[in-house]
Amino acid sequence: MIRTPLRPLARILRARERGENPDDIEAENRRRRHEQEQARARRRAEGRLIVMAGCFLLAFGTVATRMGVLASSDAAEPRAQVLSGQIMSQRADITDRRGRVLATNLLTHSVYAHPHQMVDPVGAARGLARIFPDLDVERLTRDFTGERKFMWIKRKISPEQMQAVHDLGEPGLLFGPREMRIYPNGDVASHILGGSGFGNEGVSSAEVIGVAGVEKAFDAWLRDPANEGAPLALSIDLTLQQAMEDVLWSGMTVMNAKGATGILMEVASGEILAMASLPDFDPNDRPRPLLTGEPSDSPLFNRAVQGQYELGSTFKIFPVAQALDLQLINPSSGINAQAPMRIGRFLINDFHNYGRELSATDVIVKSSNVATVRIAQMIGVDRQRDFLEKLGLFVPTPVEMVEAPTGQPLVPTRWPAVTAATVSFGHGLAASPLHLAAAYATIANGGRRVTPTLVHGRQRPEGEQVLSPRAAAMSVDMLRQVVTRGTARQAEVPGYEVAGKTGTADKPRASGGYYKNKVIATFASIFPASDPKYVLIVALDEPETTVNGTVVRTAGHTVVPVTAEVVRRLGPLLGLEPITDEKLPTVAARFEPRVEPATEAAVRLVSNQ
Missing domain, CATH: 3.40.710.10 (DD-peptidase/beta-lactamase superfamily)
Structure with a gap:
């Protein structure tokens, strides 16, 4: 843009010849320039308002359209659920040919720790070691007094163990509900059933998956909600x-x-x-695979x-x-x-x-x-x-x-x-x-x-x-x-x-x-x-x-x-x-x-x- 000078030489010279004041010319040009700048600023502001109005109109139109669609559709339960709703009670039982249960689910709890919320981390470590003899009290103490914010203690505990942990009175020890797979007949048909473990898990739920035997072979079928919990009937006879x-x-x-x-x-x-x-x-306590020796030794x-x-x-x-x-x-x-x-x-x-x-x-x-x-x-x-x-x-x-x-x-x-x-x-x-x-x-x-x-x-x-x-x-x-x-x-x-x-x-x-x-x-x-x-x-x-x-x-x-x-x-x-x-x-x-x-x-x- 070419700016007009405030004191153009030609006009100044002519004004002096006629005996006019050259300052009036400068004042007039300054006024015109200011009016032009105001006009441009007004046009920019109006454009921005139009764009903003269009965005608001589009957003409210989208919301109104979605509300109209939902209002005109049939009522239905939402498909999306929390993790625990997807996991709990969804694995079917396994039975023998006469309907006797070989594998089923049991509601139990896990115990985990928030060390930063503990009042007495050393006492909590000692108490847990008494309840669970396989835990190392020194390692627990290091973990509880370190920088860790979360740690699993036990992923499956009995009601008696849960009560014992509760009696410790430690606010940093928390419980989470979950289902576990149990085999009520112990080691009977253990190689056929195979066993199970936890897949995706959180503090309030865990996914039970098959790890061997028919539990793994039929894992997808046992977890399929379309079967409506119907048991898998095996050909074996428990007796x-x-x-x-x-x-x-x-x-x-x-x-x-x-x-x-x-x-x-x-x-x-x-x-x-x-x-x-x-x-x-015993598939309730499946041992670890052997890493040495002949396979048949396991x-x-x-x-x-x-x-x-x-x-x-x-x-x-x-x-x-x-x-x-x-x-x-x-x-x-x-x-x-x-x-x-x-x-x-x-x-x-x-x-x-x-x-x-x-x-x-x-x-x-x-x-x-x-x-x-x-x-x-x-x-x-x-x-x-x-x-x-x-x-x-x-x-x-x-x-x-x-x-x-x-x-x-x-x-x-x-x-x-x-x-x-x-x-x-x-x-x-x-x-x-x-x-x-x-x-x-x-x-x-x-x-x-x-x-x-x-x-x-x-x-x-x-x-x-x-x-x-x-x-x-x-x-x-x-x-x-x-x-x-x-x-x-x-x-x-x-x-x-x-x-x-x-x-x-x-x-x-x-x-x-x-x-x-x-x-x-x-x-x-x-x-x-x-x-x-x-x-x-x-x-x-x-x-x-x-x-x-x-x-x-x-x-x-x-x-x-x-x-x-x-x-x-x-x-x-x-x-x-x-x-x-x-x-x-x-x-x-x-x-x-x-x-x-x-x-x-x-x-x-x-x-x-």
């Missing part, structure tokens, strides 16, 4: 679970075993009625699901059942059992000398490694591997536990002839006892694939037909004869027709190789044999007992008597009526044994090798 754990604990003690596991499964549905792993723990280790074991001779029924299904043999077919047997640079031998030939049934009854390998050779490597894969022995079990994926079977990457031979009698492929239970349940279920589950009453698609019903029935009959006249005579429980197969496998070292005097002893059983309803797997880790002054570790002398006691205890609880008619026909008698002419030639060829 059966308790009875199995009691018997296993006694058997583990008597047989001097390091650990034990047991699985009772319903054949028709795959529902697990009881599943135990010992030693176990009570948290679930042997039934996470254990990867070479299950020994329990596998022998698989090649025999497959050969029956392919009609390569029948129960009376003669199989060459001449030992030792050489495959490449490896020799395969038997525990006893069984002579030159055994019937297919006696291969199972007497548990011949050599004869089992002969049958596996008749099947062929590719068909053997495909059959084991169909039984589910190559992938983790789909059971509803977060630990299930860790139970990945150890399957050979290559499958040469020697691997096919050793796998046929349960060595070279490591799987969990739950894998074994599912495979035996498939045989007991007429050859239709069974998938294990821990959820009661859930509808699932029918499994694949892995074996013909005829082959499956004859296989069960062979397993029955193992108990009546074979290596598992001590498993005979009058009235319950137990059928099964023993397995004793050397325990592998973590560094490679096998222990010379440590084994995994397993007995896989089906009962009653004439109408299979249940599969029972029992395994002992490093058992040994004394027979006639000699230390023995074989399954027939260790795990088989324990299994018999389990059946004896659980049979009546299952409501099974003992079978008293000793003249019942065998399962296989419903089928005419037959072998195709070409197959008979193949059997003779193998028998004469």
